[in-house]
Amino acid sequence: MRKLGKEGGRGMTTRNKKIRAGIPQGVISRLPIYYRSLSELMRRDVGRVSSSQLGSALDLTAAQIRSDLSYFGSFGQHGYGYRVEELLQHISHILGLDANYTMVLIGAGNLGRAIASYGNFRNRGFSLHAIFDNNPHLEGNFLADCIIQPISKLEEFLEVNPTDIAILTTPRAASQEICDRLVSCGIKGIWNFSPLHLQVPDNVVVEHIHLTDSLLKLSFKLQEQSQQKADSEK
Amino acid sequence: MRKLGKEGGRGMTTRNKKIRAGIPQGVISRLPIYYRSLSELMRRDVGRVSSSQLGSALDLTAAQIRSDLSYFGSFGQHGYGYRVEELLQHISHILGLDANYTMVLIGAGNLGRAIASYGNFRNRGFSLHAIFDNNPHLEGNFLADCIIQPISKLEEFLEVNPTDIAILTTPRAASQEICDRLVSCGIKGIWNFSPLHLQVPDNVVVEHIHLTDSLLKLSFKLQEQSQQKADSEK
DNA sequence: TAGATTGTTAATCGATTAACAATC
DNA sequence: TAGATTGTTAATCGATTAACAATC
Numbered sequence: 001m002r003k004l005g006k007e008g009g010r011g012m013t014t015r016n017k018k019i020r021a022g023i024p025q026g027v028i029s030r031l032p033i034y035y036r037s038l039s040e041l042m043r044r045d046v047g048r049v050s051s052s053q054l055g056s057a058l059d060l061t062a063a064q065i066r067s068d069l070s071y072f073g074s075f076g077q078h079g080y081g082y083r084v085e086e087l088l089q090h091i092s093h094i095l096g097l098d099a100n101y102t103m104v105l106i107g108a109g110n111l112g113r114a115i116a117s118y119g120n121f122r123n124r125g126f127s128l129h130a131i132f133d134n135n136p137h138l139e140g141n142f143l144a145d146c147i148i149q150p151i152s153k154l155e156e157f158l159e160v161n162p163t164d165i166a167i168l169t170t171p172r173a174a175s176q177e178i179c180d181r182l183v184s185c186g187i188k189g190i191w192n193f194s195p196l197h198l199q200v201p202d203n204v205v206v207e208h209i210h211l212t213d214s215l216l217k218l219s220f221k222l223q224e225q226s227q228q229k230a231d232s233e234k
Numbered sequence: 235m236r237k238l239g240k241e242g243g244r245g246m247t248t249r250n251k252k253i254r255a256g257i258p259q260g261v262i263s264r265l266p267i268y269y270r271s272l273s274e275l276m277r278r279d280v281g282r283v284s285s286s287q288l289g290s291a292l293d294l295t296a297a298q299i300r301s302d303l304s305y306f307g308s309f310g311q312h313g314y315g316y317r318v319e320e321l322l323q324h325i326s327h328i329l330g331l332d333a334n335y336t337m338v339l340i341g342a343g344n345l346g347r348a349i350a351s352y353g354n355f356r357n358r359g360f361s362l363h364a365i366f367d368n369n370p371h372l373e374g375n376f377l378a379d380c381i382i383q384p385i386s387k388l389e390e391f392l393e394v395n396p397t398d399i400a401i402l403t404t405p406r407a408a409s410q411e412i413c414d415r416l417v418s419c420g421i422k423g424i425w426n427f428s429p430l431h432l433q434v435p436d437n438v439v440v441e442h443i444h445l446t447d448s449l450l451k452l453s454f455k456l457q458e459q460s461q462q463k464a465d466s467e468k
Numbered sequence: 469t470a471g472a473t474t475g476t477t478a479a480t481c482g483a484t485t486a487a488c489a490a491t492c
Numbered sequence: 493t494a495g496a497t498t499g500t501t502a503a504t505c506g507a508t509t510a511a512c513a514a515t516c
Contacts (some may be wrong), residue, residue: 024377024483028454032447036429050497052238058431062497063485070499078491079496095450096457114348120429120446165452191449191457195270195290195354205459207452209443212354213266215425216329218399218441219360220262222423223330258507284473296473297509304475312515313472 027068032097033058034065038088050081100125102162103191107169108133108141108148111193111211115167116144126165129158134174151178158185165189172196189200261302265329267292268299272322284315334359336396337425340412341403342367342375342382343443345427349401350378359400364391368408385412392419399423406430 037058041049051062058065069075075090076082092098104115108131116128133139133147138148149157166182168175168190175194182190183204192198192208200206236452271292275283285296303309309324310316326332339350342365350362365380367373372382383391400416402409402424416424417438426432426442434440 023458026483028451031446031454032444032450033431035450036444036447037431042407050495061485063487064483066497066499067484074499076498078498080492081497094454096453097450099453099457101453101456110348110351114344115445117344118445121449123449124446126449144374164456175238188459189452191452197267197271203459203463205452205455207448207455209445209448210266210270211349211352211443212358213263213270214441215355215360216266216269216331217262218423218425218439219330219333220265221439221441222329222335222398223333224257225422225437229437260507286473295509295510298507300473301508302477306476310474312474314516315473 001044023071027071030060030064030068031091034068035088035091035095038084038091041084042088046084048081049084049087051076053081097124100127101164101189103128103165103167104130104132104154104158104163105146105167105169106151106154106182106196107171108135108138108143108153109169109171112167112169113143115169115193116146128167129161129163132157154181155185158182158187163187165191167191168198169193181195235249247390257305261305264294264298264302265325268302269325269329270343272318272325275318276322280318282315283318283321285310287315331358334361335398335423336362337362337399337401338366338388338392338397339380339401339403340366340385340388342369342377343373343403343405346401346403347375349379349403349427362401363395363397387413388415389419392416392421397421399425401425401427402432403427414418449451 033161034054037054038049051065054065055059055062066076069087072094073090075087103121103126105112105128108116111135112131116131128144128146131143131148131156132151133148134151136150139150141148154180163185164187166187166189168179170178170180172195175196177191178199179190179192179198183200188204188206190198190200190206192206192212195210195212198206198208254383255311263344268288272289274281281442285299288294288299289296293311300310303321306328307324309321337355337360339346339362342350346367350365355362362378365377365382366385366388367382370384371385375382397419398421400421400423401414402416404412406429409426410432413424413426413432417434422438424432424434424438424440426440427445429444429446432440432442
């Protein structure tokens with residue numbers, strides 16, 4: 001019924017895939033988790049893994065993992081499982097990690113500085129090439145191999161230096177305005193740490209990390225948990 | 235059919251709620267967003283808001299917001315909407331923000347330091363009362379009003395000082411072991427920044443922030459977006 | 469009252485899971 | 493071959509949405 005065939009690019013074999021009509025958010029969220037887990041297996045020199053092994057390590061069902069992967073192709077072998085290195089390479093490709101991304105950081109506060117110094121990105125093709133902050137005391141300082149520049153230089157810089165991603169660690173009150181400026185400079189991806197739901201056009205993607213939201217979720221769950229405990233002790 | 239009645243505590247009126255048998259994850263994720271949005275309306279002195287106004291500000295449907303809230307009670311007024319201050323107070327209560335939480339931070343690297351210095355928590359009842367790191371050069375240093383202590387003192391400290399939440403910003407290789415130690419000291423909530431799926435017993439809640447995962451999602455979406463663009467230009 | 473918006477139900481949509489033929 | 497595990501379908505489960513009676 002189905003044809004077997006080689007797909008182009010680096011000799012990866014891909015047989016079939018679900019009709020690519022938008023990958024569900026849940027699947028997208030799990031891809032980096034698979035990537036991380038497989039990287040760890042590589043480090044530990046594990047050559048082979050099954051969907052059920054992966055599942056029990058990640059508290060997911062084996063069926064879900066297989067179903068997720070099937071959106072992109074079939075990467076395993078019947079009766080055997082997955083070769084770790086091969087699957088990792090596929091997922092790496094799916095995530096777009098063979099591309100290189102240039103990034104700018106806006107907001108060199110505590111969080112901005114931590115992110116700029118966080119090394120884990122550079123090795124994976126994300127390179128920070130400019131930092132902006134409107135605090136004149138920071139201007140001219142070096143941080144993560146970049147000179148901190150005033151935000152007024154933003155447009156000038158982006159015009160000359162093609163940039164894929166802007167990291168936004170500005171105070172809430174400034175974020176939407178800066179976001180608008182970034183968008184009109186043609187930025188296509190925003191990594192938003194500012195506690196604000198940004199308004200952007202359809203063709204710009206935003207991925208956010210809202211620290212406080214996460215802590216509030218923890219608070220909710222703690223309360224829920226202690227409620228359950230109290231209920232069961234009745 | 236339904237009874238109207240007063241609920242205890244601070245004179246909040248709550249009429250009915252969906253059978254509380256586990257709140258869906260999606261609802262839990264949106265509660266902090268509502269909280270944030272309502273706080274902003276408070277700051278702007280907006281007294282009243284409808285589900286459709288809230289929805290359009292947050293890119294959610296009005297029905298979803300009403301449905302989410304109905305898990306906890308009915309806080310609005312027919313034909314009028316919601317009083318901002320009242321709804322904020324309800325959500326604040328739902329999230330467990332009238333409690334006070336004590337926290338310890340483990341790992342005083344870039345990220346740990348940024349989080350320790352991030353002020354937004356303290357005002358909401360989350361207070362950091364100890365910081366641990368196994369780097370002897372950091373030992374004794376002050377950070378966010380805490381002395382950095384060696385990790386070997388962890389158990390000793392937790393025994394004497396009841397602690398609700400541990401913030402984990404340790405390197406991947408150390409995290410699971412430290413997590414186990416925290417759990418055996420009775421910690422019930424872990425805010426995990428370490429790029430690792432932690433194994434914990436059922437009665438411990440983990441809320442994670444995986445920076446790299448988030449950036450990889452952004453990478454995926456950027457690629458998906460440019461794919462779509464390419465396809466539509468054919 | 470007329471107008472507006474809630475809270476809730478039923479309908480729809482989508483995601484997860486169980487099951488199994490295919491097959492290495 | 494016998495055993496194992498995939499990829500995929502159908503069944504199930506759960507979440508979102510549309511619609512509307514209730515009602516301020």
